[in-house]
Amino acid sequence: MAQITAVAAARSQDVRRSLFWILGLGAFGLAFSITTTAAYLPPLLHQFTTSGALIGLVLGAEGVFALLLSPVIGPWSDSFHTPLGRRRPFMLAALGPMAFCLLLMAFMPNLWTTTLIVLAFFFAYYVYEPPYRGLYPDLLPPSTYGRAQGIQHVLRGIALGAALVGGGFLLKLWHAAPFVLAAFITTAACAAPILFIREDGGHGRVFEGVRAYFRRSWDILRDEAEVRRFLLANAAWEGTFAAARTFVVLYVLDGLHQSKSISSALLGAVATGYVIAALIAGRLGDRFGIARVIFFASFVYGGGYLVAGLATTWHNWYFALIVPVAVAGGTVMTLAWGLLFKLMPKEHRGAVSGLATTTKGLGLLLGAPVAGLAIDLARPYLHSTDGYQILWPVCGVPILAAIPLVYRLMRVEQPGKPEPTLG
Numbered sequence: 001m002a003q004i005t006a007v008a009a010a011r012s013q014d015v016r017r018s019l020f021w022i023l024g025l026g027a028f029g030l031a032f033s034i035t036t037t038a039a040y041l042p043p044l045l046h047q048f049t050t051s052g053a054l055i056g057l058v059l060g061a062e063g064v065f066a067l068l069l070s071p072v073i074g075p076w077s078d079s080f081h082t083p084l085g086r087r088r089p090f091m092l093a094a095l096g097p098m099a100f101c102l103l104l105m106a107f108m109p110n111l112w113t114t115t116l117i118v119l120a121f122f123f124a125y126y127v128y129e130p131p132y133r134g135l136y137p138d139l140l141p142p143s144t145y146g147r148a149q150g151i152q153h154v155l156r157g158i159a160l161g162a163a164l165v166g167g168g169f170l171l172k173l174w175h176a177a178p179f180v181l182a183a184f185i186t187t188a189a190c191a192a193p194i195l196f197i198r199e200d201g202g203h204g205r206v207f208e209g210v211r212a213y214f215r216r217s218w219d220i221l222r223d224e225a226e227v228r229r230f231l232l233a234n235a236a237w238e239g240t241f242a243a244a245r246t247f248v249v250l251y252v253l254d255g256l257h258q259s260k261s262i263s264s265a266l267l268g269a270v271a272t273g274y275v276i277a278a279l280i281a282g283r284l285g286d287r288f289g290i291a292r293v294i295f296f297a298s299f300v301y302g303g304g305y306l307v308a309g310l311a312t313t314w315h316n317w318y319f320a321l322i323v324p325v326a327v328a329g330g331t332v333m334t335l336a337w338g339l340l341f342k343l344m345p346k347e348h349r350g351a352v353s354g355l356a357t358t359t360k361g362l363g364l365l366l367g368a369p370v371a372g373l374a375i376d377l378a379r380p381y382l383h384s385t386d387g388y389q390i391l392w393p394v395c396g397v398p399i400l401a402a403i404p405l406v407y408r409l410m411r412v413e414q415p416g417k418p419e420p421t422l423g
Contacts, residue, residue: 019139022196024152026091026132029189031159033102034062034125036182038245039267040167041105041118044175046250048111056372058115059246059364065122066361074130074354085199087131087138092194095187097124102183106176126357128190133353137341138199145338146290150282153334157278159189161271165264172260220351226343226412227352231359233405234340236398237332239363240305243371244395247388255388256314269319273326274333281334290339291410293331298403300328305396312384332399339409370394 038059045055077087084092101121108114140148167178220227248270252263285293304325311318337356344352374394379387 019197020144020148020151021155022192023135023139023148024155025189025192026128026135027152028155028159029186029192030125030129030132031156032163032189033098033121033182033186035160035163035245036102036167036178037105037118037121038242039164039249040171040178041114042246042250043171043253044106045111045114048114051372051376054372056246056368056370058111058118060242060366060368060372061115061119062122062125062242063361063363063365063367065119065126066357066364068361069123069126070130070354070357070361071351072354073127074134074357075351077131077134077354078351087135087199088194088197090131091128091190094124094128095190095194097121098128098190099183099187102179102186106179126361130354130357132193133337133357135193135197135199136337137344139197142342143286145341146282146284146286146335148282149285149334149338150278150280152337153278153281153330154275155278156334157271157275157330160274161268164267164271169264220355224343224352226409227340227355229405229408230336230340230343231355233402233409234336234356235359235363235366236402237336237363238360239367239370240395240398241329241333242364242367243391246368247371247375247391251385251388251391252314255385255391256311258314262314266319266322269322270326273323274330276323277327277330278334281331282338284331285335285338289410290335290342291406294335294339295403295406295410297328297331298399298406300325301332302396302399302403304328305392305399308392309389309396312389343409 041059042055045058049055073090077090080086080089082089098121101117101124104117105114105121108117136145136148163178163182166181170177170181222228248267249263252258252266253260256262281293281297304321307321308325340352340356371391371394374390375387377387378390381387382389
C-alpha cells in the first residue's frame, strides 16, 4: 500500500476516504486493547480480591497516566520535528510496550504483579493516544470531522464488539486467550497509521521542557472557554464509560446471576448499537451540528442508565431497550472528538488533544473507583443484585449533568457544510 499524504487527501475523494479508514485503524487497535483489559481483567482480579473498590482502583489507575502524561506528550508532539514526523515517533515508541504488556497480563501470579503490568500498559497507551488524536486535525479539513469520526467509531464499534463478545467465548476456552489475541490485533492495527501515513517532518527537533508543556496546557485551559466546557463534559462521558465497561460483566454474572452467554449477548447488543451510531452520527453531526446531535442523544443516553437502575432480574425483552440507549451513547462518544476538533486552536492541536486525554484520565480516575465504592456501599441494601444495581444511576447522573455544557457549545458551533466531491 502506498503511503498517503495530506496533499493527496485534499486532491482526491477516494484517497481521502482511504485516509479516514487508515487513521481509524489506530482507534480500532486502542479500543480493542483497552476494552479487553477493562472487560476481562476484572474477572481475573476477582480471583485475587472480592473488593469492587480495589478492582476499580486498579482499572481507574489508567486515569493517573492520562492526567500526568497527556499534558506533556500532547504539546511535545506539536514541536517534535523528525524525518518521521511530529506525531508518529511517539506512536512508534509505544507500540512494542503495549503488545508486550497485553501478552503478559493474564499470566501474573498475584494481584500486585498483575497491577504492575497493567500500569505499564497504561503508560504506553497514553504515549500513543494524544499524538494519534492530533493527526486528525493535522490531515483533515474541518468539514469532514464528523464523517471521519463516524468511520473511526465504526471501527471502534467493531473492536468493541469483537473484544467483548469474542473475548467472552475465548475466556471460556483459556483465561489468557483474550489478552493474547488483543496483543496481536493491537500491534497490527496501531501500526497502520505509522506505516501508511506521511506527515510533515518539520525543520528541527525541539524539546521545550516538561514545565513549559504543563504551562502551555494550563494557559489553554484558562484562556479557551469553549475548550474548557468541552473538557468538563468529556470527563463526565469518559468517567461513565469507564465505570460501565469495568463492571458490566460482573453486573451480569454476579448481579443478575446470568451466564457468560447472556453476558456476551448483552455486550453484543451494546456493540451493535455502537456501530449503528457510528454509521449515522457523523453525517448527522456534519449536517445539523455536532453539539446539537450530542445534546439530544444525551437525554436518551443518561435517562436510559437511570431506568436500567430499576432492574433486579434479567428479562430478554431488555434487549429492546439496550440497543437504543447504546445508539445514543455511541452517538455521544462518536462525535465528541469531532466537536473538540472544531473548538481547538490550530497551533495547539496536540496540546488540546493532550488536554482532552487528560480530562479523559480524570473521568477514568474517578469513574471506576467511585462506581466500585458505590457497589460496595450498596451491597447490604441491594441484596438481589449484590449491590451492582447502583452502577447504572452512578453512570447516568454525569451524562445528564453534562447536558448544559453541551447546550452552551451548541450555541457557539456553526454546522459545517458538506465537503464537495472532488475529482
